[in-house]
Amino acid sequence: MDFEKIKKLVKGVPYVLPEMASDLYQFIIKEKPQNCLELGFAHGASSCYIAAALDEVGSGHLTSVDLISALEWLKPPAIENLLSRTGLEDVVSVKREHSSYTWFLKKEIEQHTRNNICQPVYDFCFIDGAKNWTIDGITFFLVDKLLKPGGWVVFDDLQWTYASKLKEGKKKSGGVSMLEMGPDELNQPHIELIFQLLVMQHPSYSNFKVKDNWWAWAQKTDGDSEVVFQFSDGYRKKLAAWEIETGQKHRAPFQPYPK
Numbered sequence: 664m665d666f667e668k669i670k671k672l673v674k675g676v677p678y679v680l681p682e683m684a685s686d687l688y689q690f691i692i693k694e695k696p697q698n699c700l701e702l703g704f705a706h707g708a709s710s711c712y713i714a715a716a717l718d719e720v721g722s723g724h725l726t727s728v729d730l731i732s733a734l735e736w737l738k739p740p741a742i743e744n745l746l747s748r749t750g751l752e753d754v755v756s757v758k759r760e761h762s763s764y765t766w767f768l769k770k771e772i773e774q775h776t777r778n779n780i781c782q783p784v785y786d787f788c789f790i791d792g793a794k795n796w797t798i799d800g801i802t803f804f805l806v807d808k809l810l811k812p813g814g815w816v817v818f819d820d821l822q823w824t825y826a827s828k829l830k831e832g833k834k835k836s837g838g839v840s841m842l843e844m845g846p847d848e849l850n851q852p853h854i855e856l857i858f859q860l861l862v863m864q865h866p867s868y869s870n871f872k873v874k875d876n877w878w879a880w881a882q883k884t885d886g887d888s889e890v891v892f893q894f895s896d897g898y899r900k901k902l903a904a905w906e907i908e909t910g911q912k913h914r915a916p917f918q919p920y921p922k
Contacts, residue, residue, distance in 0.1 A: 669715035691716030696786030703792025707742025768805035791819035
């Protein structure tokens with residue numbers, strides 16, 4: 664299915680931006696991963712973009728995992744509705760867990776372990792769920808066991824913070840309570856910390872790329888630790904407008920945090 668068609672079919676469904684969706688779609692078209700994994704799918708918009716690209720390639724499958732409870736606190740549509748609308752049901756397997764996708768990964772590691780060695784099965788993993796140091800920190804190491812050499816992992820929400828949700832009056836985010844978090848835990852972006860302190864320091868990963876300070880890519884291959892930053896014109900304009908409006912300078916990823 665071509666990009667413009669899937670874009671029309673899922674128009675207005677959160678939470679993936681069209682430009683990021685285009686990057687995701689074009690990545691699948693170029694790299695042609697056969698076994699894809701998505702951890703956290705919300706309504707399933709990003710799932711549909713991945714599935715549409717796999718359909719366009721003519722092969723490949725996506726496994727999408729999220730919480731059972733998300734069915735209660737997310738408004739329609741559900742991923743099943745979107746997949747039916749787009750006709751991509753056969754390309755995606757939907758899995759729901761009680762507490763976390765880390766338990767799904769535990770079961771995957773068990774299933775694919777032979778003689779106490781986990782056999783990697785995935786070519787690509789998109790992590791877009793809890794945005795939490797504890798959950799997604801271990802998620803990276805579990806995914807690493809299941810990711811084939813040469814495979815890619817991408818994290819959404821690089822600079823997202825719990826503090827942003829507190830300002831909206833929320834007490835929980837993604838099922839995680841914020842009431843007992845310290846100031847640094849609330850204000851520092853957990854995914855950025857995971858990418859900087861765990862992914863970029865892992866000896867098996869390189870080809871790091873950050874897009875619009877929000878998506879972070881890494882490939883499971885030997886290489887240097889250089890990070891390539893890419894910015895869309897739309898993001899540059901938004902960032903410039905924000906800095907003028909607030910009188911603040913945006914802290915770039917991996918730079919020191921304000922005291």
